[in-house]
Amino acid sequence: MIEIARYIVSGLLLALVQTFILQEVNIAWWIKPMPYILLFLNIPVAMNKFGMLIGAFFFGMTIDAFGGSMGMHTAACVSLVYLKYHIDAYFLDENSMQLQGLSVMHEDYKGWQWYYIYVFSLTFLHHLVFFTFDYFRWSAFLTIIWISLTSSIASVFFIQIFRLLTGKR
Amino acid sequence: MLVIFRWIRNQAHPLLFVLLLLSAVTQIFRYHFYQHSIYFGQALGAHRQLDQWKSDVKAYFNLRQVNQQLINENTLLKQQLNWNLTFNSPKRDSSYQDDKTGNFVKYEYIQARVIRNSVQDQNNFIILDRGFKDGIKRHMSVVSPMGIVGVVVESAEHYSLVMSVLNSKFEITPYIYDLKTSQGVISWNGEDPTMVDLEEVNRFVKVKNGMKLFTSNYSLLFPAGIPIGTIVKSSSNLKSNFHRISVKLATDFGQLDVVTVIKNIHQKELDVLNQAIPADKEDDNDRNR
Incomplete structure (x- = not known):
């Protein structure tokens, strides 16, 4: 129970950081970092999948409500959680993770290359969905790919900063 | 019936995902004018021709009614x-x-x-x-x-x-x-x-x-x-x-x-x-x- 409360509080904090700082600071038009997906990376792999979907829906709604972009973060978050469930089931072995004492993906699990590929691909998928709905036309296809790539790199950078700040190793 | 329920239970996770995604997308199209206009522009474009035919046929059958309306309007205008x-x-x-x-x-x-x-x-x-x-x-x-x-x-x-x-x-x-x-x-x-x-x-x-x-x-x-x-x-x-x-x-x-x-x-x-x-x-x- 205390775990869930912790996730809710950290989710709110991430949402506030996202909407009050990162969305207001204009780095470049092709860099729009969204490091709040750290929340989903921090939630244990063995979590209830339905609860995760619904939680992601309301978390996305919260960010949308703060930022005034109704529905776009929600769609991206829900897609991310759904894809993450299948990616986890395919790439992560729960038994070996338990042996290592891990509940989430970590550098210690299979080395930092695997970790960064995992985080970056999830971030990229999330950003791809988000920017697809943001631009929403075929002629912007390359722009969507490009802005998703650059923003994913920025997001992964911010995610690592947050992890350092919160002391999670 | 039982088969349907079993299928729904087995597929509950994707179904829930689709439901939530649809609700999010609905919000997007409702609250964002840009996405709204693009989506309905494209969707209507495909059906525009069909709609045109439908409208033509309908207009033909409505001619008498429209005539009647015009007559009523003319009468009213004459009175005024x-x-x-x-x-x-x-x-x-x-x-x-x-x-x-x-x-x-x-x-x-x-x-x-x-x-x-x-x-x-x-x-x-x-x-x-x-x-x-x-x-x-x-x-x-x-x-x-x-x-x-x-x-x-x-x-x-x-x-x-x-x-x-x-x-x-x-x-x-x-x-x-x-x-x-x-x-x-x-x-x-x-x-x-x-x-x-x-x-x-x-x-x-x-x-x-x-x-x-x-x-x-x-x-x-x-x-x-x-x-x-x-x-x-x-x-x-x-x-x-x-x-x-x-x-x-x-x-x-x-x-x-x-x-x-x-x-x-x-x-x-x-x-x-x-x-x-x-x-x-x-x-x-x-x-x-």
Whole structure:
């Protein structure tokens, strides 16, 4: 129970950081970092999948409500959680993770290359969905790919900063 | 049934995902004008042609209804026009002002549809689908958008009988616009349903072809200024004091569909005055209507 409360509080904090700082600071038009997906990376792999979907829906709604972009973060978050469930089931072995004492993906699990590929691909998928709905036309296809790539790199950078700040190793 | 439930239970996770995603996408399309316009622009583009065909077919079947609406609107507009009064009567004369609405009204217009019409007989009559329940009474004049049609001679509850211009008993005195005079009597000789004769026009009146004839302000039935026809042939000889004039009717009686029955709201006063005329002058009066 205390775990869930912790996730809710950290989710709110991430949402506030996202909407009050990162969305207001204009780095470049092709860099729009969204490091709040750290929340989903921090939630244990063995979590209830339905609860995760619904939680992601309301978390996305919260960010949308703060930022005034109704529905776009929600769609991206829900897609991310759904894809993450299948990616986890395919790439992560729960038994070996338990042996290592891990509940989430970590550098210690299979080395930092695997970790960064995992985080970056999830971030990229999330950003791809988000920017697809943001631009929403075929002629912007390359722009969507490009802005998703650059923003994913920025997001992964911010995610690592947050992890350092919160002391999670 | 059980199979469906089992399938839903097995697929609950993807189903929930699709449900939540759809709800998010719905929000996007509802609250973001840009995405909204693009989505509906694309989606409608695919169906636009189909919609066009559908609309065309529908419009065809709605034509009659639309016609009816236009007729109603026209009637309403006529009621509101200022030249509701005849053009020789003093406009905006306070004695013509309606006490309740303040409008200057002398005529009311009732629209009706021709349900039976003949042009072949010697005495042609028209039957309208409106009767005294709609306010149609004897001696009301009937006009079409093209010109005069006739006079109501009898009205039943839902139908009324109209004496057409193409009737040997019908007579009217025209107003010759170019000469600014009212002379002669128009009557039908029973031959060509597009032509009538104008008789009893003085030989010294300089009548020319192409002159337009309208109803005159001496008519007790018709408002002044409704088209009757155009002079197409005129001849005179020294033996007679009168021209022999052929007039092409403005109204095409073969095409009559919608007509307007005109009610003079002071008809009762006129009738009373008419009866006060001594009996030996009745003939004259009938002729000049």
